[in-house]
Amino acid sequence: MGIYLTLALNGIVNGSLYFLMAAGLTLIFGLMRVVNFAHGGLYLWGAYLAAFTFATTGNFTLALAGGAVVAIVLGVVMERGLIAFVYHNENGQLLVTMGIMLILTELIKVPFGPSELSANTPNDLSNSWLVGQVVIVQYQLFMIAASVIVFLLLLWVLHKTRLGMIVRAGVYNPELVEACGIAIRRVFTMVFAVGAGLAGLAGAIAGPYLGAVTPTMGFDMQLNVFIIVVVGGLGSLTGSFVASMLIGILTAVVSFYFSSLAVLVNVLVMVVVLLIRPQGLFGERESPA
Amino acid sequence: MTPRTWKIGSLFLLLLLAVLVPVLFGIGGPTNLLEQVFAFALFAMSYDLLIGYTGVVSFGHAVFFGTGAYVAGIFLVHSGGSTAGLLMGIVVALGVSVLLSLLIASISLRIRTVYFAMITLAVGQTFYVLAGSQMLQPLTNADDGMTVPLPVWLMHDRTVYYVTLLVLVCCVWLLRLFVRSPVGQVLQGIRENEGRVLALGHSVYRFKAVAFVISGLMATIAGILYVIAQTFVSTGVYDVSISLDVLLMTIIGGVGTLYGGLLGALLIIGAQTEFTNLAGTFPIFGRYTILFGVLYIVIVRFMPRGIVGTVAQALKRWSGQEE
Numbered sequence: 001m002g003i004y005l006t007l008a009l010n011g012i013v014n015g016s017l018y019f020l021m022a023a024g025l026t027l028i029f030g031l032m033r034v035v036n037f038a039h040g041g042l043y044l045w046g047a048y049l050a051a052f053t054f055a056t057t058g059n060f061t062l063a064l065a066g067g068a069v070v071a072i073v074l075g076v077v078m079e080r081g082l083i084a085f086v087y088h089n090e091n092g093q094l095l096v097t098m099g100i101m102l103i104l105t106e107l108i109k110v111p112f113g114p115s116e117l118s119a120n121t122p123n124d125l126s127n128s129w130l131v132g133q134v135v136i137v138q139y140q141l142f143m144i145a146a147s148v149i150v151f152l153l154l155l156w157v158l159h160k161t162r163l164g165m166i167v168r169a170g171v172y173n174p175e176l177v178e179a180c181g182i183a184i185r186r187v188f189t190m191v192f193a194v195g196a197g198l199a200g201l202a203g204a205i206a207g208p209y210l211g212a213v214t215p216t217m218g219f220d221m222q223l224n225v226f227i228i229v230v231v232g233g234l235g236s237l238t239g240s241f242v243a244s245m246l247i248g249i250l251t252a253v254v255s256f257y258f259s260s261l262a263v264l265v266n267v268l269v270m271v272v273v274l275l276i277r278p279q280g281l282f283g284e285r286e287s288p289a
Numbered sequence: 290m291t292p293r294t295w296k297i298g299s300l301f302l303l304l305l306l307a308v309l310v311p312v313l314f315g316i317g318g319p320t321n322l323l324e325q326v327f328a329f330a331l332f333a334m335s336y337d338l339l340i341g342y343t344g345v346v347s348f349g350h351a352v353f354f355g356t357g358a359y360v361a362g363i364f365l366v367h368s369g370g371s372t373a374g375l376l377m378g379i380v381v382a383l384g385v386s387v388l389l390s391l392l393i394a395s396i397s398l399r400i401r402t403v404y405f406a407m408i409t410l411a412v413g414q415t416f417y418v419l420a421g422s423q424m425l426q427p428l429t430n431a432d433d434g435m436t437v438p439l440p441v442w443l444m445h446d447r448t449v450y451y452v453t454l455l456v457l458v459c460c461v462w463l464l465r466l467f468v469r470s471p472v473g474q475v476l477q478g479i480r481e482n483e484g485r486v487l488a489l490g491h492s493v494y495r496f497k498a499v500a501f502v503i504s505g506l507m508a509t510i511a512g513i514l515y516v517i518a519q520t521f522v523s524t525g526v527y528d529v530s531i532s533l534d535v536l537l538m539t540i541i542g543g544v545g546t547l548y549g550g551l552l553g554a555l556l557i558i559g560a561q562t563e564f565t566n567l568a569g570t571f572p573i574f575g576r577y578t579i580l581f582g583v584l585y586i587v588i589v590r591f592m593p594r595g596i597v598g599t600v601a602q603a604l605k606r607w608s609g610q611e612e
Contacts, residue, residue, distance in 0.1 A: 029403075035403040040510070082590075086590075098533065099582045105578075108592060216394060229407075230407055234403070258424075
């Protein structure tokens, strides 16, 4: 029994991390119809900056903030400087964001080298307890809490505030929102910044959980998150949350029994979902563009 | 001179040069590099069929390239490098490629383009993991890769060079026939205005699937050429970076130009080799992928037709045949 609970807990922890990434991706897609293939790059930079900040200052809050801020800055520069040129050009977006991903992944190796950089858990969060047969690690609880708080906060903003109303309206008809006198471009940039910040935060949180940060972690993470947003339905926040937990738990279970085949199983899940519900579990059907 | 004469002339000149390389520069370094270029040129052109003629972007085209390389490699290894083994490998590789492309097409071509990009990326990664997994170790030698023996008649470098060149030329000719066929015309229609083609009563999905299958077949052949040229195959052939390199070759040469892939492959492989050499002295050149990333953005932003497309357009304007 203990093993199942441990796997489930690990899965939820994985899922929490996935959700922080998937939330940004899905928000950006929902509003701007842009799939950000550089999302993993923002995560990577967040992770490195946080690991570096924590190693030099010893202040974990500062490290988290640093990770999020660097991703926000990169995200805003990206959106304003590059992606703005390729709105309404779907293939252009794919190529440009993938190009940014390559740059971000390679550029991080210039100051930090191609090998891994160790990321330590802060002392305040490194307790663990034995409950029954399950080891509960404090840092994992922190990750779950962070993810749930972000989920609830996003839901609240989207559904209870004026800003959320504008964003939801923008998803359906950006032109009409603009005609109401709202600078929709500014909203675009803001949503992009929030999504980027979440990716940076996810990276900052992931470092101590993984024990080290590596240049390939962005690509690896991105792969799982794409599967998640496809399964959950692009543009749906709830879908992303459910799919994150689903894929998180599945990854934990499959890698325990057959290590390294987790990707295969995740892809199979994605295929099955696409065959049954092409728009994803929670996605809304849309007419082919 | 019309653009057509230019095109035929330059292609003929290129072919002549390619035939003469072993005579002029001898066997070894340059031919070895060019064999790689030939394989990747075919790979890039197969990709152009997809992105340039149907307008879908795949981030996992290495699935076909890698499968070609692996299946041919496995058959060659297990037959001890016999001609029969090679032929069987080719047939099986092509068969697997068709099945695979139909499978991927059936789950991903019916939905949005962005899904297609994400799904192909994920499927590509699955193959990468599978090829390196311990489970398939007896077949693929897992992470260590396989040294592939060749049939005796293919042992000589010069033969390999001319075989890869010949296959490339044949495939280019076939691709040309295909894009000029009625099917190819419909595909270009899909790229320009999908809704219109649909309204004309064509099954857009079926046409895209055909393009995807043929593109996959050509990429598989490219993979087979690669393994013959390299006599070695490892999980690297399934790497995302291969898919991304070939995508760059395609867009740098010119999307929708077909021949752009030839130029793109030459440029990118040449640059990679040059940078790798330079990295020995100046380690910063080892980070050349940064430049490739910048190229992605620059091309999309300033040169969406790529080199061949831009030059062709300039020639057209110059000879007074404005579009």
